[in-house]
Amino acid sequence: MITGFPLLSAIIFLPLLGAIGIGLLPSSRPALIRLGALAVSLVTFSLSLAMLLGIRGVGGEFAFTEKVDWIPTFGITYHLGVDGLSGALVVLTTLLSWICILASFGPIKTRVKEYFISFLILETGMLGVFLSLDLFLFYIFWEIVLVPMYLIIGIWGGADRIYATIKFVLYTLVGSLLMLVAMLATAFAHQAATGSWQGAFDLLTLRGSAFDPGLQLFAFAAFALAFAIKVPMFPFHTWLPDAHVQAPTAGSVILAGVLLKLGGYGFIRFAIPLFPEGAHAFAPLMIALSVIAIIYGAIVAIVQTDLKKLIAYSSVSHMGFVTLGIFSFNQQGVDGAILQMLNHGLITSGLFLLVGIGYERTHDREIAKMGGWASRTPVYAALFGFFLFASVGLPGLSGFAGEFLVLLGAFLANPMVAGASTLVMILAAVYLLWMYQRIFTGPLSSFLSGLGSHLTDVTPTEILTLAPLAAMIVAFGILPSILTSSFAASVATFLAAAGPTLP
Amino acid sequence: MNGDLLTIAPLITVIVGALAVIVSDAITPARRLPPIGIALAALGVTAALLLSRAGETSVALSGAYVAGPFVVYLGLLGVAISAITLLVAPAFLAARKLPTAEFAATLLFALAGAILVGAAGDLITLFIGLELMVIPGYLLAGYAKRDPLSTEGAIKYFLLGSFSSAILLFGLVILWGSVGTASLDGIAFALAAAPEGAASPALAVALALITTGVAFKIAAVPFHYWTPDAYQGSPTPITGYLSVGPKVGAFALMIKLFLVALLPMASAWVPIIAILAAATMTLGNLVALTQGNVKRMLAYSSIAHTGYLMVGIVAAGSGEASGVSAILFYAAAYAFMNLGAFAVLSAVGVSVGASSQLDALAGLGRRHPFLALLATVFLLSLTGIPPTAGFFAKTAIILAAVQAGGIATLLAIVAVLNAAIAAFYYLRVVVYLFMREPVEGQPEPVSAPLLRLGLLLATLGTIALGLAPTPLLEAVATAIGG
Numbered sequence: 013m014i015t016g017f018p019l020l021s022a023i024i025f026l027p028l029l030g031a032i033g034i035g036l037l038p039s040s041r042p043a044l045i046r047l048g049a050l051a052v053s054l055v056t057f058s059l060s061l062a063m064l065l066g067i068r069g070v071g072g073e074f075a076f077t078e079k080v081d082w083i084p085t086f087g088i089t090y091h092l093g094v095d096g097l098s099g100a101l102v103v104l105t106t107l108l109s110w111i112c113i114l115a116s117f118g119p120i121k122t123r124v125k126e127y128f129i130s131f132l133i134l135e136t137g138m139l140g141v142f143l144s145l146d147l148f149l150f151y152i153f154w155e156i157v158l159v160p161m162y163l164i165i166g167i168w169g170g171a172d173r174i175y176a177t178i179k180f181v182l183y184t185l186v187g188s189l190l191m192l193v194a195m196l197a198t199a200f201a202h203q204a205a206t207g208s209w210q211g212a213f214d215l216l217t218l219r220g221s222a223f224d225p226g227l228q229l230f231a232f233a234a235f236a237l238a239f240a241i242k243v244p245m246f247p248f249h250t251w252l253p254d255a256h257v258q259a260p261t262a263g264s265v266i267l268a269g270v271l272l273k274l275g276g277y278g279f280i281r282f283a284i285p286l287f288p289e290g291a292h293a294f295a296p297l298m299i300a301l302s303v304i305a306i307i308y309g310a311i312v313a314i315v316q317t318d319l320k321k322l323i324a325y326s327s328v329s330h331m332g333f334v335t336l337g338i339f340s341f342n343q344q345g346v347d348g349a350i351l352q353m354l355n356h357g358l359i360t361s362g363l364f365l366l367v368g369i370g371y372e373r374t375h376d377r378e379i380a381k382m383g384g385w386a387s388r389t390p391v392y393a394a395l396f397g398f399f400l401f402a403s404v405g406l407p408g409l410s411g412f413a414g415e416f417l418v419l420l421g422a423f424l425a426n427p428m429v430a431g432a433s434t435l436v437m438i439l440a441a442v443y444l445l446w447m448y449q450r451i452f453t454g455p456l457s458s459f460l461s462g463l464g465s466h467l468t469d470v471t472p473t474e475i476l477t478l479a480p481l482a483a484m485i486v487a488f489g490i491l492p493s494i495l496t497s498s499f500a501a502s503v504a505t506f507l508a509a510a511g512p513t514l515p
Numbered sequence: 516m517n518g519d520l521l522t523i524a525p526l527i528t529v530i531v532g533a534l535a536v537i538v539s540d541a542i543t544p545a546r547r548l549p550p551i552g553i554a555l556a557a558l559g560v561t562a563a564l565l566l567s568r569a570g571e572t573s574v575a576l577s578g579a580y581v582a583g584p585f586v587v588y589l590g591l592l593g594v595a596i597s598a599i600t601l602l603v604a605p606a607f608l609a610a611r612k613l614p615t616a617e618f619a620a621t622l623l624f625a626l627a628g629a630i631l632v633g634a635a636g637d638l639i640t641l642f643i644g645l646e647l648m649v650i651p652g653y654l655l656a657g658y659a660k661r662d663p664l665s666t667e668g669a670i671k672y673f674l675l676g677s678f679s680s681a682i683l684l685f686g687l688v689i690l691w692g693s694v695g696t697a698s699l700d701g702i703a704f705a706l707a708a709a710p711e712g713a714a715s716p717a718l719a720v721a722l723a724l725i726t727t728g729v730a731f732k733i734a735a736v737p738f739h740y741w742t743p744d745a746y747q748g749s750p751t752p753i754t755g756y757l758s759v760g761p762k763v764g765a766f767a768l769m770i771k772l773f774l775v776a777l778l779p780m781a782s783a784w785v786p787i788i789a790i791l792a793a794a795t796m797t798l799g800n801l802v803a804l805t806q807g808n809v810k811r812m813l814a815y816s817s818i819a820h821t822g823y824l825m826v827g828i829v830a831a832g833s834g835e836a837s838g839v840s841a842i843l844f845y846a847a848a849y850a851f852m853n854l855g856a857f858a859v860l861s862a863v864g865v866s867v868g869a870s871s872q873l874d875a876l877a878g879l880g881r882r883h884p885f886l887a888l889l890a891t892v893f894l895l896s897l898t899g900i901p902p903t904a905g906f907f908a909k910t911a912i913i914l915a916a917v918q919a920g921g922i923a924t925l926l927a928i929v930a931v932l933n934a935a936i937a938a939f940y941y942l943r944v945v946v947y948l949f950m951r952e953p954v955e956g957q958p959e960p961v962s963a964p965l966l967r968l969g970l971l972l973a974t975l976g977t978i979a980l981g982l983a984p985t986p987l988l989e990a991v992a993t994a995i996g997g
Contacts, residue, residue: 084985
């Protein structure tokens with residue numbers, strides 16, 4: 013049932029329509045294609061802002077819902093809705109999408125048309141994942157995301173792009189296919205219990221139906237595997253450094269900024285509320301894996317020689333905080349986890365954009381070859397420093413609030429775990445600041461001086477891609493409550509569904 | 516008798532159409548369009564006749580021929596498969612100076628066999644239908660008679676095919692002898708009435724022989740050895756047909772034998788079929804991984820798809836009727852996506868001497884973006900990525916298996932892990948299409964209007980069944996209701 017303008021459908025499918033429109037443009041007009049893609053992504057961004065205004069104060073309910081029967085034989089519906097949690101992630105997606113499209117104007121010179129078509133289809137897939145309230149629909153968007161990302165890494169990526177992109181797809185597929193089996197088993201359990209397929213894939217119907225404990229364990233394990241691969245949690249993270257290193261800049265940004273969040277979102281929205289008993293049974297394991305990811309990611313980041321790989325491993329460490337917070341099952345932990353997802357989306361995206369900007373000039377990411385860069389490009393160095401300190405978790409910038417809340421939540425659940433994880437904030441300072449020191453300070457390296465006048469400072473367009481991220485990092489650093497209050501109702505609903513906190 | 520003629524009218528139309536094609540070729544020899552036109556017209560009339568009596572069940576020829584929703588579904592699917600093949604093949608055959616009329620007539624005879632399998636009410640009709648369906652297949656496999664590979668594939672196909680028919684026939688005869696009736700329903704009734712544990716050694720032998728024979732026909736591991744050679748050697752559009760038409764027909768045969776006649780013995784055959792299914796999926800996919808020839812790779816992938824379809828048989832044998840509807844849905848989805856994939860290969864390899872190695876597809880995305888896009892749609896569908904027919908087909912099979920529980924659920928997990936293996940080799944083709952530079956000296960794809968129409972139909976089927984599966988879901992529900 014749809015009443016009024018289907019805003020969410022418009023947000024999801026506008027990029028797809030844009031992709032079709034770009035498909036009709038001649039390949040010989042790359043400038044027109046670029047501007048068209050940017051225009052579509054900006055309109056989508058504006059619509060998502062309008063949506064954000066519309067969901068203020070709706071509480072724990074889903075707003076702008078649309079529900080139409082799609083495959084009635086199995087009770088599958090086209091069911092969309094948005095709340096504070098998904099609303100924030102949708103805006104993050106639409107924001108990063110136009111930033112990425114703008115950031116791709118320069119670097120993408122071959123097959124421009126195919127690139128922007130892929131990117132816009134990717135945006136549709138990501139938005140669909142966040143806005144679906146039907147499990148089947150969610151799954152379809154989840155899989156649709158894979159295809160354009162596969163192409164983006166595989167066509168426009170670095171030298172080893174084919175290995176990286178196939179690894180990315182296979183890892184993700186193994187997890188998601190088992191999730192499909194679990195999803196169908198759940199739907200069938202609902203059908204067997206109620207005698208009807210009505211609502212068998214509907215999140216709102218299934219949430220709160222107490223499934224049989226055996227099914228809960230199996231289904232949670234299958235869902236958790238799919239999401240853990242996406243987050244990625246240790247030991248399923250090995251696809252991430254490869255994908256990040258090989259992906260073009262915008263691909264890395266979207267990967268870090270949005271795709272990793274699909275995993276965290278999946279835990280909060282689907283896996284835990286549907287199978288709380290399963291979630292509690294697996295919680296100790298999930299917490300242990302989170303702590304390992306936090307520490308392991310940080311230690312491995314220290315020894316990296318490739319700049320992108322270093323940030324990729326720092327992502328593994330940072331995303332560990334997300335899962336740690338979620339499985340603390342308390343207000344602080346979950347608030348922190350969601351904050352961490354959003355902040356990581358802003359900060360790491362900024363870092364990948366900066367690495368890409370540097371790569372455009374040097375065509376290298378080898379840390380050892382750099383040195384003294386700040387003397388040639390002060391603005392670039394300053395921007396890099398800003399995002400780096402945000403990533404370290406400097407109080408006053410947004411990275412701090414999320415990690416602090418997660419640690420608080422973890423401390424309430426298990427002080428030992430929190431203690432171990434806190435040490436990592438020091439490790440993060442070590443690998444990030446040491447990296448900064450090696451690249452930007454000291455005498456100008458022979459490699460960089462050899463580049464001569466090619467080593468220019470950031471352009472106004474590049475500043476335009478970074479400025480919104482920087483502004484939000486400052487704003488949410490000072491007032492994280494803007495965010496936490498926007499998704500407070502979602503967190504309350506989640507905690508109610510997730511059941512009692514850990515003993 | 517008049518009623519009987521009306522009931523078997525679709526069958527008669529197909530055969531008359533085949534004869535008309537031959538006659539027309541005698542009147543205007545070496546013309547390429549009339550045979551295709553006549554054959555398509557015959558298919559159109561057949562479809563109309565099938566649809567006109569869609570809702571009713573009637574029995575003709577003393578119970579040998581049962582016209583009902585099942586044969587309507589199977590007949591329409593056969594018409595679609597034949598029509599797409601008829602559209603795709605002529606350009607390819609013309610380039611090799613192979614005759615069109617004999618091809619069209621042979622294809623129609625095979626369709627008549629498939630309809631007879633779908634309509635069979637007893638073991639004899641079933642066997643005759645099967646042979647009528649597969650013998651044209653042997654002819655088609657050796658259609659490029661001057662090509663040694665085609666001849667070799669056809670001989671292997673013919674020898675192993677005849678051998679397996681003999682085994683199957685032997686099994687059918689023993690079954691008939693020990694139960695005392697050849698009627699499928701009669702056998703089921705007699706077996707169900709027999710007291711538990713009264714299974715005679717003769718029945719066990721019959722079951723073993725029938726299972727072996729059927730496994731050959733559907734190309735299940737370990738009886739699959741004929742497929743790669745037969746598929747690689749045949750002219751590409753014919754390979755497309757062979758990988759779909761006879762397979763769908765063989766599964767209709769399997770449904771009739773295992774899910775109608777032998778259903779009361781399900782507890783005896785479900786474990787065997789389950790093991791064969793797991794082996795078929797896994798081996799088909801693992802060997803497909805290592806193939807550098809696209810036709811051979813698709814041959815092994817079709818073995819893997821046989822395995823997925825067998826999961827549906829296991830689910831249905833475990834008492835979950837939706838297993839049958841899942842098989843029927845999968846068969847339609849598989850037909851469109853596989854015919855589409857082979858249609859693209861036919862377009863790319865239409866000129867004589869074109870290679871069917873992966874390299875032949877390198878850089879197609881740059882040379883012919885639209886053809887490469889269609890190829891990608893078919894490959895994604897074969898992988899099972901939404902929103903395509905292949906995705907929903909896999910979902911239907913898995914859902915049936917999960918509903919059946921027990922061994923079928925384990926098979927569902929094996930099936931999805933296999934789907935991930937399969938993704939590797941299907942997506943490797945996409946790598947060649949879009950991520951490799953074109954190899955110098957590749958012949959240009961030829962675009963014939965009929966070929967384009969065939970590609971269009973396959974694409975529409977592949978996408979429509981993914982986006983809006985409901986009409987077909989209702990159709991398969993009707994098909995097993997009757």
